Amino acid sequence: MADVLGAFEQAVLLAIVRLGDDAYGRAILKEAQARLDRDVAAGAVHATLDRLEHKRLIVSRLGSGTPVRAGRARRYYRPLPAGIRALNDARAAVDHIWRGLKWPLVKARSFA
Amino acid sequence: MTDDPSTLPPRWAESLLRMMLRPADRESISGDLLEEYRQSIVPALGARADRWYVRQVGWYVLRATWPWAALAGGILVGRYLLDTLAPVQYTRGIRHPRSTIMSWALIATYALGGCWQAWRTARLSGGIVGAFVTTALGGALSSLGTVLCLAVWHDPQMWRAIQGSGGIEEALYGVPLMLVPVGVLVGTVGATFGRTAAAIYDVSKPNTKSA
Numbered sequence: 001m002a003d004v005l006g007a008f009e010q011a012v013l014l015a016i017v018r019l020g021d022d023a024y025g026r027a028i029l030k031e032a033q034a035r036l037d038r039d040v041a042a043g044a045v046h047a048t049l050d051r052l053e054h055k056r057l058i059v060s061r062l063g064s065g066t067p068v069r070a071g072r073a074r075r076y077y078r079p080l081p082a083g084i085r086a087l088n089d090a091r092a093a094v095d096h097i098w099r100g101l102k103w104p105l106v107k108a109r110s111f112a
Numbered sequence: 113m114t115d116d117p118s119t120l121p122p123r124w125a126e127s128l129l130r131m132m133l134r135p136a137d138r139e140s141i142s143g144d145l146l147e148e149y150r151q152s153i154v155p156a157l158g159a160r161a162d163r164w165y166v167r168q169v170g171w172y173v174l175r176a177t178w179p180w181a182a183l184a185g186g187i188l189v190g191r192y193l194l195d196t197l198a199p200v201q202y203t204r205g206i207r208h209p210r211s212t213i214m215s216w217a218l219i220a221t222y223a224l225g226g227c228w229q230a231w232r233t234a235r236l237s238g239g240i241v242g243a244f245v246t247t248a249l250g251g252a253l254s255s256l257g258t259v260l261c262l263a264v265w266h267d268p269q270m271w272r273a274i275q276g277s278g279g280i281e282e283a284l285y286g287v288p289l290m291l292v293p294v295g296v297l298v299g300t301v302g303a304t305f306g307r308t309a310a311a312i313y314d315v316s317k318p319n320t321k322s323a
Contacts, residue, residue: 025144030152042148043171046141065143068150072143 005090011036012048013087016058016077024063024074025049049077057083119150121165129169131238132176132229135315141172173245176232180225180246184295185253187217192258192283196265196274218291219298222247226299230306234315239306243299244292251288258283 005013015031016023029045052058058077065071079087120126129145130138145168154161191214200208225246230239262280274280 025140026147029144029148041171042141042145042168043175046137046144046172047175050137062140065139066147069143069147072139072146074143075137075140 005086008032008036008044009048009052010087010090012045013052013057013079013083016079017084017087021076021078023077026074028077052083053077055082056080057086119154121146121149122162125162125166125169128241129172131235131241132173132233134232135234145169173241174249176229177225177242177245177249180221180228180242181249181253184218184221184225184246184250184291185257187214187221188250188254188283188287189257189261190214192254193261195278196261196270218295221250222295222298223302223305226302227306227309228302230303231310231315234307234310236303236307239303240296240300243303244296246299247292247295250295251291254288255284 011032012028015028015035019027019031025042025046028049029040029042032045033040049058049060053060058079060075060077063074063076065073126142126146130142133141145165149161149165153164157164191210194210200210222243226239226243229242230236233239233242258280274283278286
């Protein structure tokens with residue numbers, strides 16, 4: 001059983017998968033904001049990336065800088081096999097929980 | 113979108129951010145924030161972009177210091193609770209074990225907080241700023257904890273006990289304010305050890321492993 005991922009961790013890890021070779025800090029932040037449809041603190045994304053790397057679900061390398069970043073290096077991320085496994089497990093767990101229910105749910109029955 | 117190199121966030125905020133980051137993250141994270149600031153935030157928010165940047169920096173500072181601040185605040189609130197719920201007779205000139213234990217626990221917290229911050233940032237200034245934030249935030253948390261305790265226990269007997277153990281003013285702002293210079297001083301000593309250890313073990317090398 002791979003690591004159990006929280007919803008935000010899944011959003012960040014899926015952003016890395018979607019972005020492929022362009023998965024660096026700011027791009028991941030924008031992707032996570034777009035998918036979650038809310039403002040996300042850059043620090044929250046960086047903290048999550050740090051945690052995922054610590055869990056050995058992703059790996060990073062330093063790339064080159066650009067003038068808009070004042071030449072500061074970008075850190076690029078890519079998922080490791082354990083990260084992909086963790087995402088698949090998370091998706092399977094949600095599918096399993098929802099199995100047999102129609103989505104979206106209608107109003108719950110009352111205890112009348 | 114602005115790529116204008118003269119579009120810069122507040123210099124002090126950027127210095128503070130770089131001071132509080134690990135060497136491995138210093139370039140990449142400050143670069144991410146600068147890129148976002150120039151390309152998305154300034155065009156969208158204009159003059160309010162600086163506030164956005166300061167808020168982001170605050171997030172990193174809080175993340176680096178909150179465990180130590182929570183510990184310092186917890187020690188202070190614990191002491192007030194003990195003094196209020198299980199009062200002891202303090203005698204002028206004689207240190208009660210409760211005072212000694214609390215004082216050393218706080219000193220250890222400030223020293224370790226400064227040491228840890230200087231170690232992870234490989235900067236003495238990071239440790240000193242970390243100690244200041246830890247002390248100030250810990251004091252604010254202890255004031256908040258005191259208010260919460262008062263909201264729960266506020267009968268006349270409790271008020272008499274509070275007045276007998278230094279008074280409400282001491283708990284709300286007297287001790288937290290008094291501890292700021294103490295915390296910074298002790299934290300600076302801790303930071304000196306942390307910085308020395310970081311130099312010995314060379315933690316300042318950026319993480320450049322390839323994916």
